[in-house]
Every structure is written in C-alpha cells, then in structure tokens.
Amino acid sequence: MLVSVVMIVAASASIVAAVYRARGLRSDPHNPSLQALVSGLFVLGVSIATAAPVVYTPVNHAIGIPNLLRVTTHLGMIAFSVAITVMRLYVAYPAEEATPRARRRLIAYIAAGATMAVLFVAAPVDEDRVDWTIHYGDEPIVRLYLMVYLLTFGSAIFEIARLSHRTAKFLPAGPLRTGMRFTAIGASLGCAYAVYKAAYVAWSALGVTMPGPLAWLDREDLVSPLLATPGALIMVIGLTLPSWLPALRAGWTGIGLRRTYRNLYQLWRPLYDVEPEILFGPVPPARPGLRPGRLAKLVERRAIEIPDGMLRLAAYYDPAVQATAEASAARAGLTGDEARAEIAAACIRDALDAVRTGRRPATPAVLDLADATTLADEIRWLDLVATAYRRHATATPRASSTETAAAR
Incomplete structure (x- = not known):
C-alpha cells in the first residue's frame, strides 16, 4: 500500500x-x-x-x-x-x-x-x-x-x-x-x-x-x-x-508585505486622523492587493509618514506615561528595540488622546527611538511599535495627569 x-x-x-x-x-x-x-x-x-x-x-x-x-x-x-x-x-x-x-x-x-x-x-x-x-x-x-x-x-x-x-x-x-x-x-x-x-x-x-x-x-x-x-x-x-520558485517567493514576499502594511496602517490611521498633514500622497487603501511592487511602495510611505506623525506629537508625550511604560517593559523582560517600541507605543497612544482632549505636559518626554540605519531597519522598528500600539489602543484612555495642563 x-x-x-x-x-x-x-x-x-x-x-x-x-x-x-x-x-x-x-x-x-x-x-x-x-x-x-x-x-x-x-x-x-x-x-x-x-x-x-x-x-x-x-x-x-x-x-x-x-x-x-x-x-x-x-x-x-x-x-x-x-x-x-x-x-x-x-x-x-x-x-x-x-x-x-x-x-x-x-x-x-x-x-x-x-x-x-x-x-x-x-x-x-x-x-x-x-x-x-x-x-x-x-x-x-x-x-x-x-x-x-x-x-x-x-x-x-x-x-x-x-x-x-x-x-x-x-x-x-x-x-x-x-x-x-x-x-x-x-x-x-x-x-x-x-x-x-x-x-x-x-x-x-x-x-x-x-x-x-x-x-x-x-x-x-x-x-x-x-x-x-x-x-x-x-x-x-x-x-x-x-x-x-520565483513566483512562490514573490507570493510569500507579498503576503509578508501585506501583513506589515496592515499592521502599520493600524498605527498610521490614528496619526493621520489628528495630523492629516503627514499624508505623503493619495490616501492609501486599508486592504491593498498582493502585488509586491505596490505593497513595497505603500510600506515605504508608511515608514515616512508614521515617523513624521510621531514627530508632530512631540509636545504631547507625557513623562509619567513614559516612566510607567518603562517599568512595565522591564517587568515583562523586554529589552532593546522591543522595550523601546513598547514605550513609544504607550506614549503615542496617550499623546493621541491628549491631542483630542487638549492635554499637554508641562515638560514633554523625549522618546528613545531605535537606532535604524536603513529603511528596512526603520520598517522593522515601526512594525514593532505598531504591534505594541494595537495592544495599548484597547486600554481605557487616561482621563488626566497631575503633570499635564489643559491647553488647546
């Protein structure tokens, strides 16, 4: 048999x-x-x-x-x-x-x-x-x-x-x-x-x-x-x-790019909602096709627009949120880029809420970002931030902070 x-x-x-x-x-x-x-x-x-x-x-x-x-x-x-x-x-x-x-x-x-x-x-x-x-x-x-x-x-x-x-x-x-x-x-x-x-x-x-x-x-x-x-x-x-084999590799690359793009989109969208000026070109689709060439260009756009959006939120990063996120990352045993991504995601989530509610810290925190030397390194770092952000985005928004003052 x-x-x-x-x-x-x-x-x-x-x-x-x-x-x-x-x-x-x-x-x-x-x-x-x-x-x-x-x-x-x-x-x-x-x-x-x-x-x-x-x-x-x-x-x-x-x-x-x-x-x-x-x-x-x-x-x-x-x-x-x-x-x-x-x-x-x-x-x-x-x-x-x-x-x-x-x-x-x-x-x-x-x-x-x-x-x-x-x-x-x-x-x-x-x-x-x-x-x-x-x-x-x-x-x-x-x-x-x-x-x-x-x-x-x-x-x-x-x-x-x-x-x-x-x-x-x-x-x-x-x-x-x-x-x-x-x-x-x-x-x-x-x-x-x-x-x-x-x-x-x-x-x-x-x-x-x-x-x-x-x-x-x-x-x-x-x-x-x-x-x-x-x-x-x-x-x-x-x-x-x-x-x-080349077609299989292209398909596998396309699947990976689509996963990365959709993950980054979950971080890009709220940044775009509060800071529309970060848009580098036409509004991208939430669910793109699997053409690797187009997906690669869309991922590269996200790698430009997301850091721009993070920079525009610099005045809203709360030191208290940063300290809490650092302690949480340490308890979870995170180090290096994973720890920095966890902290950045927590600060971004809080800063977006601060923009909507009008809060602003007296002394903004300075985020410790990844030491990326290539576009591929930057994309990998932002992918980590986007993954962490999706977890933080489900948390209950913080109502106030003793270190923030209302501002519009």
Whole structure:
C-alpha cells in the first residue's frame, strides 16, 4: 500500500508539472527544449501511475493482456529519460550541435524500445504479476529484455545526471542552478535504481540470495519503486523549480508585505486622523492587493509618514506615561528595540488622546527611538511599535495627569 501511495503522489506531481509547464508553449510553441520537458513529464506521470500496484493489475485484467503495463511502463521511463536528455542537450550545447546529438540518441533509443517490445512478445509471461521481475527473472528472454531496458534507461538517466551536474557548476546562484542540482540528485537515484535492478537480475540468475541483514535486497518489488519513485519526484521538482520558485517567493514576499502594511496602517490611521498633514500622497487603501511592487511602495510611505506623525506629537508625550511604560517593559523582560517600541507605543497612544482632549505636559518626554540605519531597519522598528500600539489602543484612555495642563 505504501508503494502505491508514493507512486500515485509522484505520478500526480509529474502530470501537474507537465500541465503547468505546457502553458509556456502558448507563447513559444516551437521551443524544442520546452516541448521535450512537457512531453517527458507527462509520460513519466503516466508511467509511474500505471506501474502502481493498485492500477497495474486491474488495468491489465481489463485489457486482457497479462503484464502489458509492465512493458509500457518501461518504455515510458525510457521515453522520459530520452526527452529530458534531449532537453538537457539543448541547454548544454548550441542548437546546431544539440540537434545531431539528440537525433543520434533518439535513433538508438527507438531501436532499443523496438527490441524490448519484440522480446516481451516472445517471453513466456502469461500470468499477470506485480512482482514481475522476481517471478519471471529466471527466464532467459526476460533477462535479456531487462538488460536491454536497464542499459538503455541507465545510460540515458546517467547522461541527465552528468549534464545537469556539469551545467549547474557554471550557473550563478539562483533557481536555475538549484533546479539543475535537484535534477542531478533525482537522476542519480535513477542510476542507483538501474544499477540495483541489473545487479538483482545478475545474482538471481546465478542463484545467489542475500544473507541476513541484506535479505531486504531480494525484495526487488519493494526496493526498485522506493529508489525510482523518489528519484522521479526529485527530478520533477528540479525540472520545474526555475519556473515556480520565483513566483512562490514573490507570493510569500507579498503576503509578508501585506501583513506589515496592515499592521502599520493600524498605527498610521490614528496619526493621520489628528495630523492629516503627514499624508505623503493619495490616501492609501486599508486592504491593498498582493502585488509586491505596490505593497513595497505603500510600506515605504508608511515608514515616512508614521515617523513624521510621531514627530508632530512631540509636545504631547507625557513623562509619567513614559516612566510607567518603562517599568512595565522591564517587568515583562523586554529589552532593546522591543522595550523601546513598547514605550513609544504607550506614549503615542496617550499623546493621541491628549491631542483630542487638549492635554499637554508641562515638560514633554523625549522618546528613545531605535537606532535604524536603513529603511528596512526603520520598517522593522515601526512594525514593532505598531504591534505594541494595537495592544495599548484597547486600554481605557487616561482621563488626566497631575503633570499635564489643559491647553488647546
């Protein structure tokens, strides 16, 4: 059951990835590298799905040809490896050099696939078996079939690993190099699968069984899928990562910016209500969209307007409120910017109330602000102040202070 679940997940991921990358063919329908990638991912997904035990036996019974999905799965794995090899050739070499290299490989792999089909038809495999290699591995024709398959698939997947590793070394740090490295890792697992399966066929033909601690190596029906399927999934991730990772990062950045903006807005709004002159441009929306560029500009505006509003409240900061906030921050174990943000939030909240009620301290307090040297540091500091302010804004407004005098 575990094998089936892993294989169905990997198959689904591969087919979804194929559909996702196929969108690029609308704008560049004659791109040979993209055509090979989309075709390879789709064939890989179908091949893994049809090899899953929960699919394999029912479909073979429905078709009426025992073990038919075995050969179609093997041919599909070869077709995938050929497609990705072609794609990597067009990435690693100029088109005029990649095209003849790709053509030679296609001819060799088509010949291998035809040989496999002939051998499969000739093999005495009349009983439908999920453990096909284990059950029929002692048949000479089946052994020859498997060796043709493993040599063809292994050589192709090894070339993918080699080309991906080679190309990654010359790429700058970024999604493309990361994708190449993932592809190389996944292809290396594919090589391990081919080597293991060939070794299993060899020692089975010699009548050798693995001793004690290595007995699990005789479970080819379990070991092969657990090597090939994760390798295929890692390759799918690597082959598609350059297209979706930047979008994922942009979306994650947009979510973070929106959270920061909405937090700052809760502090900006009351400052704007008492000091409209701080407005740097059009009144911003309370709930902006998720476009990172626009959100970044809005957050930068808040980082300019909020300090301006705090400066305009300088005459209303009460030393008594500041002292109370300092004691409260100390009791809470706050230090550094967190403590300063807590104190500033308490003073801002009280100063806004003082502006509305006409109170003014005889000697205003001077806030100890963060020592920000960059705009990013300033935004982080104001984010802390806004978070603290939201807590203070729910407190009951202070009616009066012995150190304040009414003024308008």
